[in-house]
Amino acid sequence: MNTIFLTGGSGFVGLNLIKYLESSEFINYQRGAAFEINQDIVIHLAGKAHDLKKSSNPNEYYKVNTELTKKVFDAFLDSNAKVFITLSSVKAVTDQIEGELTEEYIPNPITHYGKSKLQADQYILSKELPRNKRVYILRPCMIHGPGNKGNLNLLYKIVSKSVPWPLGAYENKRSFCSIENLCFVIKELIEREEIPSGIYNVADDLPLSTSELIKIIANSHNKKARLLNLPKSLIKLVSKMGDYLKLPLDSERLQKLTESYIVSNAKIVTAIGKPLPISSTQGLLKTFLSFSKHV
Secondary structure, three states, rough: OOOOEEEEEOOOOHHHHHOOOOOOOOEEEOOOOOOOOOOOOOOOOOOOOOOOOOOOHHHHHHHHHHHHHHHHHHHHHOOOOOOEEEOOHHEEEEEEEEEEEOOOOOOOOOOOOHHHHHHHHHHHHHHOOOOOOOEEEEEEEEEOOOOOOOOHHHHHHHHHOOOEEEOOOOOOOOOEEEEHHHHHHHHHHOOOOOOOOOEEEEEOOEOOOOOHHHHHHHHHOOOOOOOOOOOOHHHHHHHHHHHHHHHOHHHHHHHHHHHHHHOOOHHHHHHHOOOOOOHHHHHHHHHHHHHHHHO
């Protein structure tokens, strides 16, 4: 039985991981306590999430995402633990990507969230690693799953009210990461000594457009998706008006809703040598069905 020193055990990923690795023994780190690691494995999930409302003090990102990670990693190096897994983010690399994001992409984050995550990653990579230890930096894209309360929940509420989606003319592609696939990857990294240390993107196999998401949400209600293919020129005009009139749709929001962000999972899938357990569509349908139970 594996013994695991875990930070962030009360978060969305932590709670799901504890269920997924039910045969393991977890020691949950309590905030402010000393780092005394006597376990085989260290999984560092604690962090300050990206604040979409932009109301957070920037220093908080570096205090939690950077400095806390340094302390946990230093404690790992001083311990007899063999495996260290930390949850970074694709935002540690870039907020916008043309083409496909791979692990070879040169990082250039622009937000304090992304910069704080990158600084933590760079600190880990700067340390010489003993031969008997393995270290994995995971960079997932948008994580989703039953019980998650992120951006997908907001989109779900709009569609579930049968409000027509006006941006059907846009065919963007975005990658998502099912919590089931993420937990599967972590389990494989724990158990497979032959998988090399390093940085790994984590994403479901296929990216999906926002219109495809709308259809999956409608499917979770046994309804037909209501998509409006309004002219892009009209949408852009309305969004520019929104910049001045403070409408629900402005230029920034239009960009976020229609931009593409494709993340390659080829490196981790090749390293594991197994397919991910759940497809993009299956994972998202599970997520949206869980939302319907709470509406």
